[in-house]
Amino acid sequence: MILMLADTLAKETTGQNLLAIFFAAAITDNILLTRFLGMCSFLSISSQMRASIGLGLAVIFVTACTGAINAALYWFVLIPLERYGVPASSLQLILFIVVIAAFVQLLEMVIERVSLGLYFALGVFLPLITVNCAILGANLFLINKNLTVFEGFVYSAGAGAGWAVAIILMAGIRIRLKTARIPAALEGPGITLIICGIMALAFIGLSGLIK
Amino acid sequence: MPPDTVSTPGGALARQFWAENPIFRQVLGICSALAVTNLMFNTLLMCGGLIWATSMSAVTVSLMRRLIPQRVRMITEVLIIAVYVIMVDIAMRVFFPEIHRVIAAYVGLIVTNCIVMGRLEAYASKNTPFNAFCDGLGSGLGYSLILMAVATVREVLGFGTIMGYPLPARELWWHQWTLMVMPPGAFFVLAGGVWIARWFAMRREAAAAQSPPAPQAAPPQQGGAE
Numbered sequence: 001m002i003l004m005l006a007d008t009l010a011k012e013t014t015g016q017n018l019l020a021i022f023f024a025a026a027i028t029d030n031i032l033l034t035r036f037l038g039m040c041s042f043l044s045i046s047s048q049m050r051a052s053i054g055l056g057l058a059v060i061f062v063t064a065c066t067g068a069i070n071a072a073l074y075w076f077v078l079i080p081l082e083r084y085g086v087p088a089s090s091l092q093l094i095l096f097i098v099v100i101a102a103f104v105q106l107l108e109m110v111i112e113r114v115s116l117g118l119y120f121a122l123g124v125f126l127p128l129i130t131v132n133c134a135i136l137g138a139n140l141f142l143i144n145k146n147l148t149v150f151e152g153f154v155y156s157a158g159a160g161a162g163w164a165v166a167i168i169l170m171a172g173i174r175i176r177l178k179t180a181r182i183p184a185a186l187e188g189p190g191i192t193l194i195i196c197g198i199m200a201l202a203f204i205g206l207s208g209l210i211k
Numbered sequence: 212m213p214p215d216t217v218s219t220p221g222g223a224l225a226r227q228f229w230a231e232n233p234i235f236r237q238v239l240g241i242c243s244a245l246a247v248t249n250l251m252f253n254t255l256l257m258c259g260g261l262i263w264a265t266s267m268s269a270v271t272v273s274l275m276r277r278l279i280p281q282r283v284r285m286i287t288e289v290l291i292i293a294v295y296v297i298m299v300d301i302a303m304r305v306f307f308p309e310i311h312r313v314i315a316a317y318v319g320l321i322v323t324n325c326i327v328m329g330r331l332e333a334y335a336s337k338n339t340p341f342n343a344f345c346d347g348l349g350s351g352l353g354y355s356l357i358l359m360a361v362a363t364v365r366e367v368l369g370f371g372t373i374m375g376y377p378l379p380a381r382e383l384w385w386h387q388w389t390l391m392v393m394p395p396g397a398f399f400v401l402a403g404g405v406w407i408a409r410w411f412a413m414r415r416e417a418a419a420a421q422s423p424p425a426p427q428a429a430p431p432q433q434g435g436a437e
Binding site: 033034035036037038039040043089090093094097098101130131132133136137140141144183184185186188189190191193194196197198200201204 | 238239240241242243245246285286289290293296297300301315316319320322323324325328390393394395396397398399401402405406409410412413
């Protein structure tokens, strides 16, 4: 059974350029800057550098793992069940949410037991992650793109990495903004949105590199 | 008007629609819908779905507010929202199949929209069903107002159309502004909107701080910074 699974995985991933999938997800198709997902925690957390790094790492880890789990559940459970009249496209949403919530909860418990240091570095951000749309978004997009389980893992790791890069860059820029003179009405979210726009332009400008 | 203390249905609706507008005041919940704002019709559909999800899930949560155990409250609320979002998804697939193919993933993302969750947590789980409904409706409408404004700017500048109909005599005066079709356009338009709204709000607050002061020695430099 496991051999069969590994065999199908290997067969379906050959010929696809995993590196291209990763960098497309992380840079040119950046989930935050071109799809606007995960904006809420981005806008509020990017004012602190340390917290941004912690949240970014937590997002990479959770997105990559749930992406693989959800892709596997979708292709090996929901799609075969479709034959018996189970509406896969409607159920996928509920399934993904429950998997993400359960995974985050489990991870929080494990981290708390294993390492208190890690718990205080990452664990405090985990509740924020359950409602982070970037993670659910990456999971939904990888199904839309018809990616296999392993490609899905690479894609969602890339999406998480792109989100982390964006929030860490923004946190760095916002440190400098503190000394800048900004029109009073534009302070806070306004100027952050404008910088996001400029960053998005820069990231899209890299699209010639891939393909 | 302090937030979340108004208990009349009309007051709740008005507060969420304008005074505490989720986007301009709090810049929340732009995640799921900003990506579709380069076309007005897609935006309209997304907003419709969002209004339905916010108001109906508010009613449901409010009806169940004494039944939901505290520990599993969040996940229960998410599942309630998911049920309404799936209804929207199915309806859209039936009535607008071509558009559904483009925006399906974003419709699903209404589930994690911060506004929906936020209103359920802050208001619906503590108030009566009709008030909760008005609160949800108001925040949905306030959200749609802003997104439709963003979509109008982007579609006119990016495609030269309104709701898919070309502007009059656009060959003569209109040039495509490609930036508006691309994602960065949404950031710039929204930032401009936030800027203007905040500027007005700050001016009004400054005027309010100046006009009704007590007769004794008011500090002269207050509010005169602009």
